Amino acid sequence: MNKNANLGSRGKFPLRRYLWTAMRIFLLFIGIGLSSVYASHSSAQTRMDIDVKNVTVKYLFEEIQKKSEYIFFYKDGTLDENKQVSFTAKDITLQDILNRVFGQTDLTYELDGRQVVVRKKPAKIPETNETGTNVPVVQGIEISGTVKDSEGMPLPGANVVEKGTTHGTQTDFDGNYALTVSGENAVLLVSYMGFISREIPVKGQTEIQVTLEEDVSNLEEVVVVGYGTQKKVNLTGAVSQVTAEAIENRPVANLGQALQGVLPNLNISIPSGNPNATPSFNVRGGTSLQYNSDDSKYEFQSGSPFILVDGVQMDINMLNPEDIESISILKDAASAAIYGARAANGVVLVTTKKGRRSQKPQITYSTSFQFNRPSARPDLLDAYTIQDAAIKAVEYENRTPSGDMYDKLNAIKAYMDNPEENPPYIMSPGGSIIWVANTRPYDEAVRNAAPMMKHNLSLRGGSEKNTYMISLGYQDQEGIYKINTDKFKRYNVLVNVGSEITDWLGMDYQISWNNTIYEEPISPAGKGSWWYAMAQEPFRNINMPIKTPADSPVGEMYTDNILSFMSYGSNRKSMNERLLMKIAPTIKLLKGWNLKADFSYMSRNYRQKEVLPELLRVDTDWNNLINSHTNPSYIDKTSDRTDQYTLNVYTNYDTTLGKHDISLLAGFNQEWLRYEHLRGRGEGILSPNIPVINQTTGNEYAYDSESHWAVRGAFYRITYNYDNRYLLESNGRYDGTSRFPKDRRFKFFPSISGAWRVSEESFTGFLKPTFDELKFRASYGSLGNQNVDNYIYIPSYGTVSQVQHMLNGVRPIGITPPGLVDPDLTWETSTTLDFGVDMALLGNKLDLSFDWYRRKTTDILIAGDKFPAVLGASSPTKNSGAMQTEGWELEVRWKDRFESGFRYDVALNLWDYQSEVVTFDGNPNKLLSSLYEGQKMGEIWGYETSGIFQTEEEIEAAPSQHLLNSQWFPGDVRYADLDGNGEISPGEQTVENPGDRKIIGNSTPRYQFGLNMNALWKNFDLNIFFQGVGKRDYWIDGSQSLYWGGLSNGAGTWEIYNNTWTPEQRDAHFPVYKNKAANRQVQSRFIQNAAYIRLKNLALGYTLPQEISEKIKVERLRLSASAYNIWEYTKVPDVFDPELMSADYPMMRSFALGLQVTF
Structure with missing residues (x-):
C-alpha cells in the first residue's frame, strides 16, 4: 500500500499563509527603516x-x-x-x-x-597686536574631529559635550563629530560606554582627534554572590553569570528553556514539550544516591540547586523572563558555603530588574506572537501494512495464518480504497465486529501548529532618592492537540520600590504575584501520555474509527479508540499561584559599615480539579458498555498550600589600609516552612454539568497531610585583597535543621579560596602585550545536605484500611508497628575541591575561564543491613553511602568590531562530568540490578550482537539462545557468546559474573556545549545560538512502541519497517517484523548514538533609527523575528527528539514575531 495516503485538508492549520502575511508586514517595517539609514539629511x-x-x-x-x-x-x-x-x-x-x-x-x-x-553672537573684545593696535577676536569656535579607540577603530555614537553646558553631539558611524563651543577656554567632555571618559581643553584648536582607552574597571563586570556583589576580577570561587541580554528575544515559554546551554555546567532537563512542563536544574552532575520506590532500588541522584530570586527561594519557571536582570551560578563549595545546608547542590541567584536613581519614567511594552509545532511527528504505518506484517510474522515461524486474517486484510484494502462505500468494520463468522478502518491518530488529533501570545508592560524610573519598577506579564499558549485542546496561561506582576528615607536609612520593598493555569484532557490510567498511547495497540487505535458511522446498528457511538477517550470531555485543570511580599531595610552605621536585613513571606497555593465523566462505547457485539477507564466516573479535587517565612540579618564592613583591602560580612538566617495537603474525591457523577463532589452518588474519600520544617544558621565571609594581586576568601556557616535529631541538628561547614593575579606582578610585564588578565584560583570547602524527608528520625506508626482477619463479622482498620530509626542520623556532607584559571588577552578581546573540580558526597542516607524477618521491621536508614563527581568546564569568548561599525562576539561553553559510586553497603554481591561500588552513573549493560540469523543451519551452529527464548528463526537477532560457554545467558547477573553481558554504553550526557554568536551593524542585531551534547548513548526501552512498532506492541513507523529483515532484504538493520521480546534484549546493535547539535535560537532584530522614533513620539522601537529549535543534526530515529528520547509530548519548534517599544 502507498503510505502517502491523501488525507485532504481537514484539520490543517494554514501556517504558511499566516507566516507569510506576518513576514510581509515585518519586512515592510524593515524596508522603512533601511530607507532611513541611507536617507540624506534633508530635514533642514x-x-x-x-x-x-x-x-x-x-x-x-x-x-x-x-x-x-x-x-x-x-x-x-x-x-x-x-x-x-x-x-x-x-x-x-x-x-x-x-x-x-x-x-x-x-x-x-x-x-x-x-x-x-x-x-x-560672539562679542568683540580688544586685543593688542605687535603694533599696539586693538583687533577684534571672535570667541565662538567650531571644533571637528574623530573619536577612536586605542587601535584606531572609530567609535560611533560617542558623546561629545562642552563641559558645563548642554551643547553636545554624537559621533557618526565613522566616529566623526562637529561642535561649536563658546570659546578657546572651553573643555570637551568625551564619553563612550566601556571606555574611560576624557576632558580635553580646546585651547584655540579647531580640529581635535580623540583617543579613548577601554575602561578595564567597567569590563570587570560586577557579579552577584551570596548576600552581596563582587567584581568578577576579584572572585576566588567558581561563579558564572549571565545578564538579561543573553536570554532576551527567545521564543520560549519559561526561563528554564531560555537558560539551556547558556551557562557552563548548568544542566537543564526539559521533560517534554507540554506547555506546563517544568524544566529541572542541576549544577555539576551527580549529587547523591536515592531510593526509587517505583523500581525498588537505589540510583544516582542529580539534585537541584538552591534557587533564590532576590534572596527568596522559588520556582524560577514561574517568572516572567522579561523581569530578569541577571542570573549567577555559585558552583563550588567556597562560593555556596554561605548558604549552608540548602546549597549542597550549588546555588542559582536570580536578580530582577529595578528602577534607577534620577531616571525619567520609562514605559516599555513588548509583545510576541508565535507558532509552535512538534519537532518530531510519527509517520505511522497504515492499517493494511500492519495487518500484512502480522500475517508475514506468522508465516516466518512456519505457521499458517487463519482465514480471518486474510478477510480482515482484504476488508482494510477495500475500505482504504473507497471509504465512502465500505464500512469501517466487517462481521466475523461468529457475529462479532472486526474493525477495518484506517484511523491516523496523529493526523486526527495533532495540530500542525499551535499559537502562543505574550504581552509585557513595565514602568521604570526613579528620582534622586527613590526608584521604582512595575511589571505586568501575560502569556497565552495553546497545546498541539486539536481534540480537546490543552491550554496554558501565565500571569505575572512584579513591583520593586526603593527609598532613601534619610541619609542613614534606606528601604526596599517587593511584591510579586505569579499564577499559572493549565487545562488538558485526562489520559487513561495505565496508557501513559496521549502521545505515547496513540502509537500503542494498533488493532484498536488504527483499525477502529473514533465513532461508529451513523448507519451502523447503534448509530454514532464512541468506540474503544484512544481518541474517543480524548474527545468525549474529560478535563484536568491545574492552578499554581504564588505571592511574595518582602521588605529590606539598610542602615548606614559608619563609612563602609552597613547593617542590612530582609524579611519575606511567600505563599503558594496549588489547586487541581479532575472531572472524568462516564464514557459509553460500543463493544464487538454492538452492545453499549461503560469504558472501563471511566468506571467509576469521578470528581477529584486537590489543594496544596505552602507558607514560607524568611529572615536575614547581616552586616558588612569594607575598609582599605594602604594596599590592603578587607571586607567582612556576618549574619543570621532563619526560615520556616509549613505545608498542608487536602484532597477529596467523589465517585459516580450525577451530571457533568454540575462538577462538584456533593453531586456524586458513589463512594466519597478524603485525604489530608501536614508537615513543616525550619532551618537556622549563622554565616560569615572574610575577603582579603593585597595590592590587587593576592586574594583570599573564607566563607562558612554554622547550620541547623529540624530534619535531624536535636543533638545532631547543627554543624559547621567552612570553606576557603584564594587567587593569584599573575598579570599584576611587576615581573610579568612581558605578558602585557598579550595578557590583560591572568589569574589562578583554588578553593576547598564542605557543605551539608538537608534535602531529606521530614521526620525520618521519628519512629512512626502506619495504618491499613482493613486487617486480614474478621472481628465481629468485619475487618477493622489496623495499625502497623513503627519502623526502626538510627539515633545517629546526621547530615550528608559534600566536599568540593576546585582549581581554575581566568584569562583576558589581546586587548580584552579574548576571555577564557577554565575550572576542574572534584565533589565527594559522604554519609549518604541508605538502608542498613537487613534484619531477620522475625523482627517484623525493616532495617533503619543510616549514613553509610558515598559517591564522587569529577568534571571540568570551559568558557571562551571573543569580541571585536570593525571600522564600518560592525560588532560581533562569539562565546563557547563546554563542560563534562562523570559520577561514580564510592561506598554502597546495600549491594555486597554487586548485582547488576542495583547500584554497586565502582559503578559510573549512566552505565548500560547489555549483550553484544553478532548479526541476524539468516538460515536454520546458522541457528543450529550458533551458541544456544534457549535461555532467552525457546524458539529461534531466520530473521531473529544473534547474540555473541562472550564468556565462551556455548550458550547465551545473563550469568549470575553480577559484576564478577555478568554472563554474556558487558557495558555497551553510558547514558550520561558528555561534552555538553553552547555556542552563542551575536552581531550588531547599524540598527540590525543578530543572534545565533547552538546547543548540544557531544557524546551520549541511549537504550530505547522495549515498551517504546513508537520505535519498535511491530517488534513490540505498537503501530510502527515506515522508518523502521522499511529496514526490517525479510528473505528479500537480508542486510536489514532490524530483525523480522514481529513482536518478540527476545529480539529486544538490551544489546549493542540497537544502542542509540544520542549526541546532537541543535540550532536552538535564531533571532534577527531591527531598531528604528532615533530620527524616526522621535517622529512617532517613542524613545525606542525594535522589531524582531526569531525561531527556536529549528534544526538539529543527530542520528536518533526521526520519531524521537534527541533532548527527550521518549515517546512523550514532543519538543516544539517555534517561530515568532516580536515588537518592543519604549516611551
Missing part, C-alpha cells in the same frame, strides 16, 4: 507655518518644536526673557525663520541634524 528643508505676535524667543522655540522634529539647546541666561518678537509666514524653512528672527536679536545658531544649538 522642512517647511512649516508660523504666526506669532509679541512672544518671547523661548515661546517661539516651543512652537517650532511642536511643528517639527527639531530640539533647541542653549545655556541658562542665553535668552532675554523680556525681549519679544513677532513673525508670520507660511511654508517657510527653519533657516529662513531663524535668520529673520535672530537678525533682531543678539543670538546666533548652529544646526546639527535635528539639534539647534543657540548661543549669543
Whole structure:
C-alpha cells in the first residue's frame, strides 16, 4: 500500500499563509527603516507655518518644536526673557525663520541634524597686536574631529559635550563629530560606554582627534554572590553569570528553556514539550544516591540547586523572563558555603530588574506572537501494512495464518480504497465486529501548529532618592492537540520600590504575584501520555474509527479508540499561584559599615480539579458498555498550600589600609516552612454539568497531610585583597535543621579560596602585550545536605484500611508497628575541591575561564543491613553511602568590531562530568540490578550482537539462545557468546559474573556545549545560538512502541519497517517484523548514538533609527523575528527528539514575531 495516503485538508492549520502575511508586514517595517539609514539629511528643508505676535524667543522655540522634529539647546541666561518678537509666514524653512528672527536679536545658531544649538553672537573684545593696535577676536569656535579607540577603530555614537553646558553631539558611524563651543577656554567632555571618559581643553584648536582607552574597571563586570556583589576580577570561587541580554528575544515559554546551554555546567532537563512542563536544574552532575520506590532500588541522584530570586527561594519557571536582570551560578563549595545546608547542590541567584536613581519614567511594552509545532511527528504505518506484517510474522515461524486474517486484510484494502462505500468494520463468522478502518491518530488529533501570545508592560524610573519598577506579564499558549485542546496561561506582576528615607536609612520593598493555569484532557490510567498511547495497540487505535458511522446498528457511538477517550470531555485543570511580599531595610552605621536585613513571606497555593465523566462505547457485539477507564466516573479535587517565612540579618564592613583591602560580612538566617495537603474525591457523577463532589452518588474519600520544617544558621565571609594581586576568601556557616535529631541538628561547614593575579606582578610585564588578565584560583570547602524527608528520625506508626482477619463479622482498620530509626542520623556532607584559571588577552578581546573540580558526597542516607524477618521491621536508614563527581568546564569568548561599525562576539561553553559510586553497603554481591561500588552513573549493560540469523543451519551452529527464548528463526537477532560457554545467558547477573553481558554504553550526557554568536551593524542585531551534547548513548526501552512498532506492541513507523529483515532484504538493520521480546534484549546493535547539535535560537532584530522614533513620539522601537529549535543534526530515529528520547509530548519548534517599544 502507498503510505502517502491523501488525507485532504481537514484539520490543517494554514501556517504558511499566516507566516507569510506576518513576514510581509515585518519586512515592510524593515524596508522603512533601511530607507532611513541611507536617507540624506534633508530635514533642514522642512517647511512649516508660523504666526506669532509679541512672544518671547523661548515661546517661539516651543512652537517650532511642536511643528517639527527639531530640539533647541542653549545655556541658562542665553535668552532675554523680556525681549519679544513677532513673525508670520507660511511654508517657510527653519533657516529662513531663524535668520529673520535672530537678525533682531543678539543670538546666533548652529544646526546639527535635528539639534539647534543657540548661543549669543560672539562679542568683540580688544586685543593688542605687535603694533599696539586693538583687533577684534571672535570667541565662538567650531571644533571637528574623530573619536577612536586605542587601535584606531572609530567609535560611533560617542558623546561629545562642552563641559558645563548642554551643547553636545554624537559621533557618526565613522566616529566623526562637529561642535561649536563658546570659546578657546572651553573643555570637551568625551564619553563612550566601556571606555574611560576624557576632558580635553580646546585651547584655540579647531580640529581635535580623540583617543579613548577601554575602561578595564567597567569590563570587570560586577557579579552577584551570596548576600552581596563582587567584581568578577576579584572572585576566588567558581561563579558564572549571565545578564538579561543573553536570554532576551527567545521564543520560549519559561526561563528554564531560555537558560539551556547558556551557562557552563548548568544542566537543564526539559521533560517534554507540554506547555506546563517544568524544566529541572542541576549544577555539576551527580549529587547523591536515592531510593526509587517505583523500581525498588537505589540510583544516582542529580539534585537541584538552591534557587533564590532576590534572596527568596522559588520556582524560577514561574517568572516572567522579561523581569530578569541577571542570573549567577555559585558552583563550588567556597562560593555556596554561605548558604549552608540548602546549597549542597550549588546555588542559582536570580536578580530582577529595578528602577534607577534620577531616571525619567520609562514605559516599555513588548509583545510576541508565535507558532509552535512538534519537532518530531510519527509517520505511522497504515492499517493494511500492519495487518500484512502480522500475517508475514506468522508465516516466518512456519505457521499458517487463519482465514480471518486474510478477510480482515482484504476488508482494510477495500475500505482504504473507497471509504465512502465500505464500512469501517466487517462481521466475523461468529457475529462479532472486526474493525477495518484506517484511523491516523496523529493526523486526527495533532495540530500542525499551535499559537502562543505574550504581552509585557513595565514602568521604570526613579528620582534622586527613590526608584521604582512595575511589571505586568501575560502569556497565552495553546497545546498541539486539536481534540480537546490543552491550554496554558501565565500571569505575572512584579513591583520593586526603593527609598532613601534619610541619609542613614534606606528601604526596599517587593511584591510579586505569579499564577499559572493549565487545562488538558485526562489520559487513561495505565496508557501513559496521549502521545505515547496513540502509537500503542494498533488493532484498536488504527483499525477502529473514533465513532461508529451513523448507519451502523447503534448509530454514532464512541468506540474503544484512544481518541474517543480524548474527545468525549474529560478535563484536568491545574492552578499554581504564588505571592511574595518582602521588605529590606539598610542602615548606614559608619563609612563602609552597613547593617542590612530582609524579611519575606511567600505563599503558594496549588489547586487541581479532575472531572472524568462516564464514557459509553460500543463493544464487538454492538452492545453499549461503560469504558472501563471511566468506571467509576469521578470528581477529584486537590489543594496544596505552602507558607514560607524568611529572615536575614547581616552586616558588612569594607575598609582599605594602604594596599590592603578587607571586607567582612556576618549574619543570621532563619526560615520556616509549613505545608498542608487536602484532597477529596467523589465517585459516580450525577451530571457533568454540575462538577462538584456533593453531586456524586458513589463512594466519597478524603485525604489530608501536614508537615513543616525550619532551618537556622549563622554565616560569615572574610575577603582579603593585597595590592590587587593576592586574594583570599573564607566563607562558612554554622547550620541547623529540624530534619535531624536535636543533638545532631547543627554543624559547621567552612570553606576557603584564594587567587593569584599573575598579570599584576611587576615581573610579568612581558605578558602585557598579550595578557590583560591572568589569574589562578583554588578553593576547598564542605557543605551539608538537608534535602531529606521530614521526620525520618521519628519512629512512626502506619495504618491499613482493613486487617486480614474478621472481628465481629468485619475487618477493622489496623495499625502497623513503627519502623526502626538510627539515633545517629546526621547530615550528608559534600566536599568540593576546585582549581581554575581566568584569562583576558589581546586587548580584552579574548576571555577564557577554565575550572576542574572534584565533589565527594559522604554519609549518604541508605538502608542498613537487613534484619531477620522475625523482627517484623525493616532495617533503619543510616549514613553509610558515598559517591564522587569529577568534571571540568570551559568558557571562551571573543569580541571585536570593525571600522564600518560592525560588532560581533562569539562565546563557547563546554563542560563534562562523570559520577561514580564510592561506598554502597546495600549491594555486597554487586548485582547488576542495583547500584554497586565502582559503578559510573549512566552505565548500560547489555549483550553484544553478532548479526541476524539468516538460515536454520546458522541457528543450529550458533551458541544456544534457549535461555532467552525457546524458539529461534531466520530473521531473529544473534547474540555473541562472550564468556565462551556455548550458550547465551545473563550469568549470575553480577559484576564478577555478568554472563554474556558487558557495558555497551553510558547514558550520561558528555561534552555538553553552547555556542552563542551575536552581531550588531547599524540598527540590525543578530543572534545565533547552538546547543548540544557531544557524546551520549541511549537504550530505547522495549515498551517504546513508537520505535519498535511491530517488534513490540505498537503501530510502527515506515522508518523502521522499511529496514526490517525479510528473505528479500537480508542486510536489514532490524530483525523480522514481529513482536518478540527476545529480539529486544538490551544489546549493542540497537544502542542509540544520542549526541546532537541543535540550532536552538535564531533571532534577527531591527531598531528604528532615533530620527524616526522621535517622529512617532517613542524613545525606542525594535522589531524582531526569531525561531527556536529549528534544526538539529543527530542520528536518533526521526520519531524521537534527541533532548527527550521518549515517546512523550514532543519538543516544539517555534517561530515568532516580536515588537518592543519604549516611551
